[in-house]
Amino acid sequence: MDLKSIFSKSLSSCLKGSLTKDEIHSSIEVPKHTQHGDLAFPCFRLAKIERKAPSAIAEQLAASLQAPEISKVTAIGPYVNVTFDPKTVGKKIVDTILQQGSQYGSHTFGSSKTVVIDMSSPNIAKPFSMGHLRSTVIGNSLAFIANKCGYTPIRINYIGDWGTQFGKLIVAFKKWGDIDKVKENPIAELFTLYKKFHEEAATNPELEAEGRRAFKLLEDGEEEITNLWKWFRDESLQAFKKIYQLLGVEFDSYHGEAFFNDKMQEVIDQLKEKQLLETSQGAEVVRLEDKALPPCLIKKSDGATLYATRDLAAALYRQREYHFHKALYVVGQEQTIHFKQITSVLGKLGYDWADNIQHIPFGLYLKDGKKMSTRKGRVVLLEEVLLEAITMAKSNIEEKNPHLQNAEDVAKSVGVGAIIFHDLKNDRQNDIEFSLESMLTFEGETGPYIQYANARAHSILRKSGEATFTTFDGLEDAESWDIIKLLRLFPEVIEKANLASSPSYIAKYTVDLAQSFNRYYGKTRILQQDTERESRLALVNAVSIVLTEALKLLGLKAPVEM
Structure with missing residues (x-):
C-alpha cells in the first residue's frame, strides 16, 4: 500500500488543481520526529501561488483533509502532518506480504529486458x-x-x-x-x-x-x-x-x-570507414575533443591493440x-x-x-x-579473509549454541555474510580502509546482526507451535506500527537501489528493519495467549519474509537457526 499516494490523493482533492498530482506526491516527506505523524506535506510552494503564509495554508488544509485510512491530521507550522490508522492500513500492508511471500517487493518494469x-x-x-x-x-x-x-x-x-x-x-x-x-x-x-x-x-x-x-x-x-x-x-x-x-x-x-x-x-575497420581514426605520434587514435575527453588510443605505434x-x-x-x-x-x-x-x-x-x-x-x-598492489606486495588475500571469518563464526556458534545442527554450513553463511555485508553497507563510491577486526564484528550494523534477527524471528515461530502464520487482524501498538511502516517501504527501496545501482540502500534498510524488530521483541510478549497473538505471529512472519528476501538481494544466506 502506497501511503504517499493516499495522502497525495486527499491533498489533490483539497487543492483543486493548484499543484499537479506529481508535484504533490514528490513534495511529501517523512517527519523528522515520529510523534509528528507518519507523513508531512510542506506548504511553501503553495504560499507563493496563493500569496498566503504557509502556516495559514497548513491550518486550512488540516481542517478539510480526510481519508478513511487517515486517523489524525495536524498543522505543525508550515506542514500538514497525517497519522494513518495502524490497524486498517497495517492489515492491508501485512496481508500483501503474507500473500505474496518472496515475491513481495518485485517489480515488472524490467520485463523482457x-x-x-x-x-x-x-x-x-x-x-x-x-x-x-x-x-x-x-x-x-x-x-x-x-x-x-x-x-x-x-x-x-x-x-x-x-x-x-x-x-x-x-x-x-x-x-x-x-x-x-x-x-x-x-x-x-x-x-x-x-x-x-x-x-x-x-x-x-x-x-x-x-x-x-x-x-x-x-x-x-x-x-x-x-x-x-x-x-x-x-x-x-x-x-x-x-x-x-x-x-x-x-x-x-x-x-x-x-x-x-x-x-x-x-572495430578498427569501422573506425576507418567512418574516418574516425587519426595518426598521432605513430599511434592510431579517435579524437574526442568535442566530448572534452583525451583521445582514445586504439593502436600503439608498434601496432599493438589496447x-x-x-x-x-x-x-x-x-x-x-x-x-x-x-x-x-x-x-x-x-x-x-x-x-x-x-x-x-x-x-x-x-x-x-x-x-x-x-x-x-x-x-x-x-x-x-x-x-593495494599485487606488484608491490601490499595485498590482502580474499580467500584467507573468508576462511578466517568462517573460523571466527564457527567459534562464536560453539560458544553460544554448541548443539546447533548444520553448524558448519551456518558458520560459512555467517562468516562470508559478514564480509559481503561490510562491503555493501558502505556507499559504493567511498574508499574502505581494510580492517579485519571491523569486518568480523558480529554486533552492530553487520551481516550477522541481520541474519540473527531473522533467525530469532524463525525461532519465535517455531516456539509458537502453530502450523501457519497468515492471520493478521491488525495491531495498534507503536512498535508494531514502526515495523509495518518499514515493511511497506521494501518495494520502494528496491526500486531506488536499482535506479542508483547501489546495494547500500538495501543493506541500510535491513539494519533499520532488524533494529525495529529487535525493539519490538524486547518490549512485546509475542507468544502471550490473547486475542492479538495470531496477528503478532503473522507480523513476525512478515518480517522474516522481507529480511530473507533482502539478504538474498545482497548475496547473503539467511539461516533459520544460529
Missing part, C-alpha cells in the same frame, strides 16, 4: 585479493536486484588473461619455474614468479625485452608459449572458482580479454549476443575517463545503444591508507 553486468574480472596468475571483492559482490547484488525488477541479468567475468604481463610470466616460468610447485599451489607459485621477474628486471632491463618478445610469440600463436598460457589460465580459473563458490557467486560468461583478439579488427580496442569489441559482441537494454560495468572509479571514451567512440560509430552503457564506479580497499 536484459542487463549485462561486467563484474569481478581478476587477472589470471595473480592472487584474488580484497581489491576484487567490491566489483564481485556489488555486481552480484546488482544482478539480484535487476532480477527482482523483472530484468534478465547476465553476469560476465571479463577475465584479465591477455597482455605483456603474460609474456613476462612465461619468461619467469621458463627461467625459474617448477611444474610440480605450480600444480600444487598454482596462484601462489605463479605470483611468486611474477614478483621475481620484476625484482630481477630492476637490475637486468633485458628481461623486459624478453617479456615483450614472449608476448609477441603468444600473439602469433607459438605452440609452446600458447600451451603455457592456457595452463596458467586454466589453473587460475580453478582457483578463482573456489573463491566464487565460497562467496556464492556464479557467472554466465567467463569470456576474457583474449576471447576478443579476433574480434577487434572489425584495453580500449578490446572493450569496444566486447561491447559490440555483447549487444549482438544478448541484445541488452543496459550494460553495467562494475569497475573502479579510476576508470571513469576510460568508459566515457568507450561510450563516446561507440556513439560516433552510430550505435545509439551506447547511451545504455553505464560505468558503475566504486572506491578502493585501502591498506594503511594506500591502494
Whole structure:
C-alpha cells in the first residue's frame, strides 16, 4: 500500500488543481520526529501561488483533509502532518506480504529486458585479493536486484588473461619455474614468479625485452608459449572458482580479454570507414575533443591493440549476443575517463545503444591508507579473509549454541555474510580502509546482526507451535506500527537501489528493519495467549519474509537457526 499516494490523493482533492498530482506526491516527506505523524506535506510552494503564509495554508488544509485510512491530521507550522490508522492500513500492508511471500517487493518494469553486468574480472596468475571483492559482490547484488525488477541479468567475468604481463610470466616460468610447485599451489607459485621477474628486471632491463618478445610469440600463436598460457589460465580459473563458490557467486560468461583478439579488427575497420581514426605520434587514435575527453588510443605505434580496442569489441559482441537494454560495468572509479571514451567512440560509430552503457564506479580497499598492489606486495588475500571469518563464526556458534545442527554450513553463511555485508553497507563510491577486526564484528550494523534477527524471528515461530502464520487482524501498538511502516517501504527501496545501482540502500534498510524488530521483541510478549497473538505471529512472519528476501538481494544466506 502506497501511503504517499493516499495522502497525495486527499491533498489533490483539497487543492483543486493548484499543484499537479506529481508535484504533490514528490513534495511529501517523512517527519523528522515520529510523534509528528507518519507523513508531512510542506506548504511553501503553495504560499507563493496563493500569496498566503504557509502556516495559514497548513491550518486550512488540516481542517478539510480526510481519508478513511487517515486517523489524525495536524498543522505543525508550515506542514500538514497525517497519522494513518495502524490497524486498517497495517492489515492491508501485512496481508500483501503474507500473500505474496518472496515475491513481495518485485517489480515488472524490467520485463523482457536484459542487463549485462561486467563484474569481478581478476587477472589470471595473480592472487584474488580484497581489491576484487567490491566489483564481485556489488555486481552480484546488482544482478539480484535487476532480477527482482523483472530484468534478465547476465553476469560476465571479463577475465584479465591477455597482455605483456603474460609474456613476462612465461619468461619467469621458463627461467625459474617448477611444474610440480605450480600444480600444487598454482596462484601462489605463479605470483611468486611474477614478483621475481620484476625484482630481477630492476637490475637486468633485458628481461623486459624478453617479456615483450614472449608476448609477441603468444600473439602469433607459438605452440609452446600458447600451451603455457592456457595452463596458467586454466589453473587460475580453478582457483578463482573456489573463491566464487565460497562467496556464492556464479557467472554466465567467463569470456576474457583474449576471447576478443579476433574480434577487434572489425572495430578498427569501422573506425576507418567512418574516418574516425587519426595518426598521432605513430599511434592510431579517435579524437574526442568535442566530448572534452583525451583521445582514445586504439593502436600503439608498434601496432599493438589496447584495453580500449578490446572493450569496444566486447561491447559490440555483447549487444549482438544478448541484445541488452543496459550494460553495467562494475569497475573502479579510476576508470571513469576510460568508459566515457568507450561510450563516446561507440556513439560516433552510430550505435545509439551506447547511451545504455553505464560505468558503475566504486572506491578502493585501502591498506594503511594506500591502494593495494599485487606488484608491490601490499595485498590482502580474499580467500584467507573468508576462511578466517568462517573460523571466527564457527567459534562464536560453539560458544553460544554448541548443539546447533548444520553448524558448519551456518558458520560459512555467517562468516562470508559478514564480509559481503561490510562491503555493501558502505556507499559504493567511498574508499574502505581494510580492517579485519571491523569486518568480523558480529554486533552492530553487520551481516550477522541481520541474519540473527531473522533467525530469532524463525525461532519465535517455531516456539509458537502453530502450523501457519497468515492471520493478521491488525495491531495498534507503536512498535508494531514502526515495523509495518518499514515493511511497506521494501518495494520502494528496491526500486531506488536499482535506479542508483547501489546495494547500500538495501543493506541500510535491513539494519533499520532488524533494529525495529529487535525493539519490538524486547518490549512485546509475542507468544502471550490473547486475542492479538495470531496477528503478532503473522507480523513476525512478515518480517522474516522481507529480511530473507533482502539478504538474498545482497548475496547473503539467511539461516533459520544460529
